[in-house]
Amino acid sequence: MKDLNHQRSDPKVPNDHFHRLQVWFLGIIAFAVILFLLVQAKFLLISLAIAIMLFSLTADAIGYLQRLRIGEAKFSVGVASALAVAFIASVLISISAIILSQANTIVQTVMQYAEPAQLAVAGLFSWMGEEVESSVLEWLRGVRLGPWLTTMAGQAGNIASGAVLVTLFVGFLFLERVWFSRKLSSLMGDAERAEQAERIISSIMHRLNRYLVVKAIISSVTGALVYSVMRIFGLELAFSMGVLAFVLNFIPNIGSIVATLAVALVAYVQTTETLTSFVVFAIIGGIQFVVGQVIDPLMLGRALRLSSLGIIASLAFWAVVWGVPGMFLAVPIMVSVMIVCSHIPGLRPVAVLLSREGLPDTELRLSENQRLKAPDGEQL
Numbered sequence: 309m310k311d312l313n314h315q316r317s318d319p320k321v322p323n324d325h326f327h328r329l330q331v332w333f334l335g336i337i338a339f340a341v342i343l344f345l346l347v348q349a350k351f352l353l354i355s356l357a358i359a360i361m362l363f364s365l366t367a368d369a370i371g372y373l374q375r376l377r378i379g380e381a382k383f384s385v386g387v388a389s390a391l392a393v394a395f396i397a398s399v400l401i402s403i404s405a406i407i408l409s410q411a412n413t414i415v416q417t418v419m420q421y422a423e424p425a426q427l428a429v430a431g432l433f434s435w436m437g438e439e440v441e442s443s444v445l446e447w448l449r450g451v452r453l454g455p456w457l458t459t460m461a462g463q464a465g466n467i468a469s470g471a472v473l474v475t476l477f478v479g480f481l482f483l484e485r486v487w488f489s490r491k492l493s494s495l496m497g498d499a500e501r502a503e504q505a506e507r508i509i510s511s512i513m514h515r516l517n518r519y520l521v522v523k524a525i526i527s528s529v530t531g532a533l534v535y536s537v538m539r540i541f542g543l544e545l546a547f548s549m550g551v552l553a554f555v556l557n558f559i560p561n562i563g564s565i566v567a568t569l570a571v572a573l574v575a576y577v578q579t580t581e582t583l584t585s586f587v588v589f590a591i592i593g594g595i596q597f598v599v600g601q602v603i604d605p606l607m608l609g610r611a612l613r614l615s616s617l618g619i620i621a622s623l624a625f626w627a628v629v630w631g632v633p634g635m636f637l638a639v640p641i642m643v644s645v646m647i648v649c650s651h652i653p654g655l656r657p658v659a660v661l662l663s664r665e666g667l668p669d670t671e672l673r674l675s676e677n678q679r680l681k682a683p684d685g686e687q688l
Contacts, residue, residue: 346629347351354633355470359477361640364513365520366392366478367485397476400471407467407555411550425577508651512644519639522607526599527557530564533595534571541588543578557599559635560619564596614642619660 346353356527370388430445489506496502535550549571556563566674572589622642626634642662650659 343629349472350630350634352473354630355473356477357637357641358470359474359481361516361520362396362474363478363481364516365514370482383494389479389485393475393479393482397475400474404467404471406551410551413545413548425573428580429573430576468564491563504651508647512647515643515647516640519643522604523558526607527554528612530554530557530595530599534567534592536569536593537588537591538575541575541579541584543575543588545574549574560623560639561600561616562623562635564600567577568592568596589616614639614646615662615664618642 348443370392372626398616427445429448430441433444434441472496475683489502492505493502496505531550531554534545534553538546538549549567553567556567559566568589571592572585576582576585619642622633622638626641628634630637646659646662649655649662
C-alpha cells in the first residue's frame, strides 16, 4: 500500500520540472517581446527616459519655489511647474541649437580635411613599409564619408524633435505629480506598501540627481579644459572638441577614451607633427584620467557603487538596443534596476551582482532606519 502511494506521488516531481521549464520558456518569450518593443519604440522611450530624469532633477526645485515667499505671496504648484517646464524647454532648445551648429561645423571640417586626414593617418603606418602605407591609404579612400555624414546630420536633426517631445513628457509628468501619492496608495492597496514604494522612488531620484549633477559639473570642467588646451596649441575646432568631450563624458569609461583619441587625431591632422599630437594626447589623457579616477569617485562618494563589469555589460546591451543614446542612459537605468531589485527577494542576487561591494541598498536602509522612532518618540 505504501509502495502504491509512493508511485502515485512520483508524477509530481516531473510536473514540477515541467512547470519550471514552462516558466523559463514564458520568461524568454516575454523578454523577446519586451526587447522587440524597446527597439521598435526607441525614440519615444528614449524621450520618456530623458523626461523622467529631467523631471527628477526639477522636482526639488519646484518644492523650493513653493516654499519661497515674496512678501505675502508665494508660488502655487501650477506656476512653479509652468516655470520649471519653461526652463527645461529653454535649456533643451539651447542645447539642441549648440549641438546642431557644432554638428554642421564638424561636417564641413571633415569634408575640408578629408584628404589630408587620410594622408596623415596612412602616414602613421609608414614605419611598416610603403606597401602597408599605400594599402591603408587605399582602404581609407574607399571609406565613403557621404552616407556617414548624412546619418550624423540626421541624428543631429532628431535632437530638435526629441527636445519638443521631451518637453511635452515633462509637462505631463508635472501634471500627474499632484495626484501621484493618491494613485500609488490606491494601486498598492496598503499605506505601508505605498510608503515603501515612495521611499524606493525617492532613493532612485536622489541617486540619479546626484549622478547627473556631478556628471554635468565634471563634464563642463572637462570640456573647458579640452577647449583651453586646443586654444593654447592654436588648433581649430576647439569649441567643437570641448562640446564633444562634455557630451562623451556622460558615457562611462568608453566616452573619455573616444574623446581623447578624437582630440589627438584632430591635432595630428591639423599639425601633421607627431610630437605635438603626442603632447596633446598626453595632456588630454591626463585630464581624463584625473577626472575619471580621482575627481569623479570623490564627488560621487558611495551614492553610485556600481560594478565595473555591470557598467560595461549595461553599456553593451543598451548600445545594441538604443544605439548611442542608450549608452548615455545605461548608468541611470542600471541604478534604477539595482535599487528596485534590491527590494524584491527573488531578484536581490541581481542587485548584489550589479553593485560593486555587494551592498546595493545601504543608503536606502539607512534612511529607513533614521525614520524609525523609539517608544519615547525620539529618533533612533
